[in-house]
Amino acid sequence: MSDYRLTAEAVGKTFGRRLIFKDVNFSFENNGIHGIAGHNGSGKSTLVKIITGILGPSKGAISHTNGGKKIPVEKLHDFIGFVAPYLVLYDEFSAEENLRHFANIRGIQYDKERIDHLFNAFLLYDRRLDEVKTYSSGMKQRLKYIFAMMHRPKLLVLDEPTSNLDSAGKDTVYRLIEAESATSVVLIASNEGSDLALCRSVLQLENYKNNSN
Amino acid sequence: MKSFALFKKDLHSELRTRYAINALVMFILVTISVILFSIGSEKISETLTGGLFWVVIFFSAMSGLSRAFVSEEERGTVLTLHLIASPNTIFSGKLLFNLILVFAMNIVIALLYSVLFDSFIIRNFSLFFLAFVLGNIGIAAASTIIAAIIAKTGSKGTLYPVLSFPILLPLILILLELTKFAIDGTVIGESLVELTVLVCYDVVILTASYLLFDFIWKD
Numbered sequence: 001m002s003d004y005r006l007t008a009e010a011v012g013k014t015f016g017r018r019l020i021f022k023d024v025n026f027s028f029e030n031n032g033i034h035g036i037a038g039h040n041g042s043g044k045s046t047l048v049k050i051i052t053g054i055l056g057p058s059k060g061a062i063s064h065t066n067g068g069k070k071i072p073v074e075k076l077h078d079f080i081g082f083v084a085p086y087l088v089l090y091d092e093f094s095a096e097e098n099l100r101h102f103a104n105i106r107g108i109q110y111d112k113e114r115i116d117h118l119f120n121a122f123l124l125y126d127r128r129l130d131e132v133k134t135y136s137s138g139m140k141q142r143l144k145y146i147f148a149m150m151h152r153p154k155l156l157v158l159d160e161p162t163s164n165l166d167s168a169g170k171d172t173v174y175r176l177i178e179a180e181s182a183t184s185v186v187l188i189a190s191n192e193g194s195d196l197a198l199c200r201s202v203l204q205l206e207n208y209k210n211n212s213n
Numbered sequence: 214m215k216s217f218a219l220f221k222k223d224l225h226s227e228l229r230t231r232y233a234i235n236a237l238v239m240f241i242l243v244t245i246s247v248i249l250f251s252i253g254s255e256k257i258s259e260t261l262t263g264g265l266f267w268v269v270i271f272f273s274a275m276s277g278l279s280r281a282f283v284s285e286e287e288r289g290t291v292l293t294l295h296l297i298a299s300p301n302t303i304f305s306g307k308l309l310f311n312l313i314l315v316f317a318m319n320i321v322i323a324l325l326y327s328v329l330f331d332s333f334i335i336r337n338f339s340l341f342f343l344a345f346v347l348g349n350i351g352i353a354a355a356s357t358i359i360a361a362i363i364a365k366t367g368s369k370g371t372l373y374p375v376l377s378f379p380i381l382l383p384l385i386l387i388l389l390e391l392t393k394f395a396i397d398g399t400v401i402g403e404s405l406v407e408l409t410v411l412v413c414y415d416v417v418i419l420t421a422s423y424l425l426f427d428f429i430w431k432d
Contacts, residue, residue, distance in 0.1 A: 054295045056431055074299035082296050088289035090222075092229040101225070104218035105297050105306075147293075 004079070004154040004185055005029040005065045006051065012059035013046055020046050021208040022059065033181045035196045036189040038205030044189040045084065047205065048159050051187065052080050066154060078106065081148030084159035085141075091133035095124060095143050098132060099150055108151055118146040121176060137164040145173065149180065156186045161195055174198060215298060219306025220313075223281070227310075232284050237277035237318050244269045245325055262332045263392035267385055269326075270319055270352070274381075277314065278356035279373045281307040282364035291364075295430075304357070304426040311353040311360075319349055336398030343401070344391035347411040351384045351418060358422040361429050380418075387411050 005027065012022035020043035028034050038044050049055040051062055053076040064071040064079065071079055089098050096115075103110040119125040122142040132140065141164040148156060161177070162170045177186055177198060188195050196202055227233060248265055257265075285291045294303055323345070326333045335341045359380060363372045387410050394404045401408070 052296070054292065074301065077296050077298065080296065084292075086289070087292055087296075089293060090226060090290060091288070092226055097225070101218070101222040102293075102297050105215055105222060105302070107215045107218070 003030065003067045005063075006155060006185060006187075007063045007065075008051075008060065009063070010060035011047075011050060011057045011062060013043065013050060013055075014058045019209065021205055024060070024203070024205075024208050026203055028185050028187070031181055031184060032200045033177065033186040033188060033198045035199035035202035036187065036205060037191060037196055037202050039191065042205040042209075044205060045086075045159050048082075048084070048157050048187065048189045051155075052076070052082055052157055064155070078151070079154045081151070081153035081156045082159075083141075083144045083148045083157070083161060085163045086159075087144055087147075089132055089140070089143060089147060092131065094129050094131050095119070095135075095146070096128045098143070099147065102147060103150065106151060111150065114152070115146065115150050118149055122146055122172060138166060138169055141165055142169060142172075145176065149176070152184075154184050156180055156184055157189075158186065159189045160192075161188055161190060162192060170194070215302045216305035216309060219298060219302060220309040223306065223310040224313075226284075230284075233277040233280040233314060236280075237273055237314070240273050240276040241269065241318065241322055241325070244272060245322075245329065249329060257330075257332055259332045259334060259396045260393050262326075262330050263396050264389055266322070266326055266333065266392065267348075267388050269322055271381065271385055273318055273322065274315065274352050274356055275374045275377060277318065278311050278353070279360040279363065279369065281311050281357060282360040283369050286364040286369075300427045300430045301423070303430065304361070304423065307361075308354060308357045308422075311357045312350065315349045315353040315356075319345065333396075335395050337395045337400065340391065340399065340401050340404055341395035343408060344388055344395065344411065347408070347415055348384065348388045348391075351411065351415045352381065354415065354418045354422055355380050355384065358418070358426065358429075361426060365429075384411075384414055387414070 006029070007027045008024050011024040013020040024047065036044050036047055046055065050057050053073050064076060066079060090101075093101065099115055100110050116125065119128050122145055124139060124142055124146070127135070127139065132143065135143065158177070161173060165173060180186055188199060190196060248269070285294060298306070356377065359373060359376050363369050363376060366372055387407050391404060391407050391411070394407070
């Protein structure tokens, strides 16, 4: 089990004058699956981007600690895996070339055994040498999972985790998310009942829009 | 090492897509051809040839160097970069890519110039070489940070030359002066002020870029 803790303290975000959410507080640690729910435009993607350090909060702070030590923002990417419909990998490279480049840029070894296992689990092994531009949207979504899991992240953030996936793809994803949650914190931002059914706790973003929360 | 890996990714991507190389090669060929056609059989002065040399370089840089960040933004891969590297790594990798591109581009321009223009005669090669190297570093550094700024805007194509002009103008003016000295055969000792300004420009741009990039990249 990991010793990872993700904490949000009074996190708020505004775009111009528009309030997206305010005073969001939570703390997730070690492992397990947690959810962020809310209707379209409620700020789920904004919150996960703040959690992953892609966006800064307007108020409050997010902190990530590993083994009791705070992780600086510039090192955060080593601890996080992220999947989202708006995440785009390099079309001109094959799946394997993409992952090799990512491993090199992260400064880690290309773990062939782990990545081949993931290619097999997501049914992409036979297509791993084909350019990503020839992939269907479902295959691209499965490749994003391999990208997110290849470096054994302590925090796996999944925004709309089953978009573009067929029922077989969804089953595979649910099985792997549950397996991954034994050793890392998994955070799911979704409206899908079947996605949220996996979660130990669910944060309703609608509750963080006004002063009455 | 991580920056070098990012540079290798960009180089690999460039060799596959020819995103910047094609634009640069075409721009260099077209600009030099237009200058040759407009000169015709007239003999232009050595100073003017030196000036036109940097004009070609400036506009070629404008056409190709913004690609480092603009292509990532247009393809939507910026988020992927956020997830695999720190801002410092990203800036260093992109800067390295632009440096190699600027040096390759300018060496080609210099070779074409020396072959095609009779009046492009460098009498103090060491001085020209120093100005060339320091100037390329300045162009690459300034272009990279400007590309990072404009990549997030709507009218990238227009904004890049507009924003680049005031930032690159002092550099181009010094380079014009030093090229004139090199053509005249002035010794390095008499060009120390200009060379010092060039070094200072590079240091200021590089320092400001590394300090600012974190903010530009984040939001």
